[in-house]
Amino acid sequence: MINRERVARASALDWIGAELEAIEALDLRRVVVNIDSPPGPEVVVEGRRFLLLGSNNYLDLARHPEVVAGAGQAAAEFGAGAGASRLLSGATPVHVQLERELAALVGAETALIFSSGYLANVSTIQALVGDRDAIFSDELNHASIIDGCRLSGAEVHVYAHANVEVLEAALISTRARRKLMVSDSVFSMEGDSAPLVELVDLARRHGAMLMIDESHAIGVLGSQGGGLTAALGLAGRIDVVMGTVSKALGSAGGFIAGSEALIDYLRHRARGFVFDTAPAPPAVGAALAALAVMRREPERRLHLLARTDRLRSALAADGIALLAGEAAIVPLVIGEPQAAVEVAAKVRARGVIAPAIRPPSVPAGTSRLRLTVSAGFTELQVDHAVNVMIEALT
Numbered sequence: 001m002i003n004r005e006r007v008a009r010a011s012a013l014d015w016i017g018a019e020l021e022a023i024e025a026l027d028l029r030r031v032v033v034n035i036d037s038p039p040g041p042e043v044v045v046e047g048r049r050f051l052l053l054g055s056n057n058y059l060d061l062a063r064h065p066e067v068v069a070g071a072g073q074a075a076a077e078f079g080a081g082a083g084a085s086r087l088l089s090g091a092t093p094v095h096v097q098l099e100r101e102l103a104a105l106v107g108a109e110t111a112l113i114f115s116s117g118y119l120a121n122v123s124t125i126q127a128l129v130g131d132r133d134a135i136f137s138d139e140l141n142h143a144s145i146i147d148g149c150r151l152s153g154a155e156v157h158v159y160a161h162a163n164v165e166v167l168e169a170a171l172i173s174t175r176a177r178r179k180l181m182v183s184d185s186v187f188s189m190e191g192d193s194a195p196l197v198e199l200v201d202l203a204r205r206h207g208a209m210l211m212i213d214e215s216h217a218i219g220v221l222g223s224q225g226g227g228l229t230a231a232l233g234l235a236g237r238i239d240v241v242m243g244t245v246s247k248a249l250g251s252a253g254g255f256i257a258g259s260e261a262l263i264d265y266l267r268h269r270a271r272g273f274v275f276d277t278a279p280a281p282p283a284v285g286a287a288l289a290a291l292a293v294m295r296r297e298p299e300r301r302l303h304l305l306a307r308t309d310r311l312r313s314a315l316a317a318d319g320i321a322l323l324a325g326e327a328a329i330v331p332l333v334i335g336e337p338q339a340a341v342e343v344a345a346k347v348r349a350r351g352v353i354a355p356a357i358r359p360p361s362v363p364a365g366t367s368r369l370r371l372t373v374s375a376g377f378t379e380l381q382v383d384h385a386v387n388v389m390i391e392a393l394t
């Protein structure tokens with residue numbers, strides 16, 4: 001009886017094999033590399049060392065001794081897991097302190113942390129708008145924003161990348177009850193920045209809420225690492241600031257910062273807060289320690305930008321076309337998925353991991369290597385990576 005059920009179940013999933021073959025045929029098969037080390041500049045894979053140009057651990061804080069100790073200390077004091085949603089089992093002092101420090105970092109009244117940035121985006125967008133409302137979303141926004149838009153049930157206007165004229169026309173065209181404009185600040189696969197000054201102005205003139213995702217700008221831009229809004233002197237002018245502590249801060253989790261009223265409302269209506277177990281204390285303790293290191297060592301941010309600039313200029317000097325950007329993402333667009341995979345395999349054989357990014361992560365025809373370095377890279381490591389890339393491409 002049990003056996004027959006097993007057989008039936010196995011055959012009900014048969015379609016997956018065909019689906020995987022179709023993915024393979026399009027050169028879109030993805031493989032997870034097993035690494036035996038932290039995500040530093042060098043990682044160990046099957047006993048061999050590789051330079052990793054694919055991590056968002058921008059400030060190299062994920063393996064920093066103080067950050068690791070911060071995780072350990074929070075675990076010792078408050079446990080390995082939070083046990084429940086904060087609405088059920090409360091907030092520990094580290095949760096409260098992290099929210100206070102993140103709000104201060106981005107110049108907002110207060111903040112709310114979530115288990116991930118993905119969850120923060122999905123839950124917040126869904127909480128802010130519904131089926132009588134409209135969202136205006138950049139076509140290159142992160143998948144978590146796209147998913148939040150879909151889940152909200154609102155009418156979604158996807159506008160051409162960073163195009164404020166198209167955006168304004170859409171804002172004028174709608175009769176929706178509430179309007180929500182949403183954009184990455186630094187785009188995750190392009191590395192360029194949103195026209196933030198214009199977005200703030202448009203939001204004000206059209207009575208729209210403005211939500212900005214600072215995932216790739218926190219710790220990277222702004223003199224204190226407060227993001228693009230801080231760098232442009234717009235702190236406090238954005239209704240909803242979203243950020244993640246999974247990237248430059250080297251831990252795990254996401255947050256929303258804004259007014260007391262916004263955050264209080266999200267505690268009632270953001271399903272990823274209400275129905276999700278609170279972030280684990282070790283992740284929260286690590287994030288607090290990372291913020292402390294970041295405040296004390298602003299040179300980390302400068303190292304990151306200098307190493308990124310070295311990578312960018314050396315590739316460009318060799319005639320390799322890159323997308324422009326001020327942040328820490330260096331995209332080298334190749335085109336078809338197969339070609340991108342081939343270059344990635346070539347550099348991998350020479351000891352450099354530079355992941356090929358293919359659809360649906362980027363639009364069709366723009367498969368690319370997305371290169372990132374961190375504050376932990378030496379100039380020699382950057383130069384070595386550049387040489388390997390140039391050999392593979394020429």
Ligand SMILES: *Cc1c(COP(=O)(O)O)cnc(C)c1O
Nearest residue numbers: 116117118142188215244246253
């Ligand atoms: C990574 C990322 C997220 C999701 O953050 P996680 O903490 O990794 O879940 C959201 N938005 C953007 C732009 C990102 O790059």
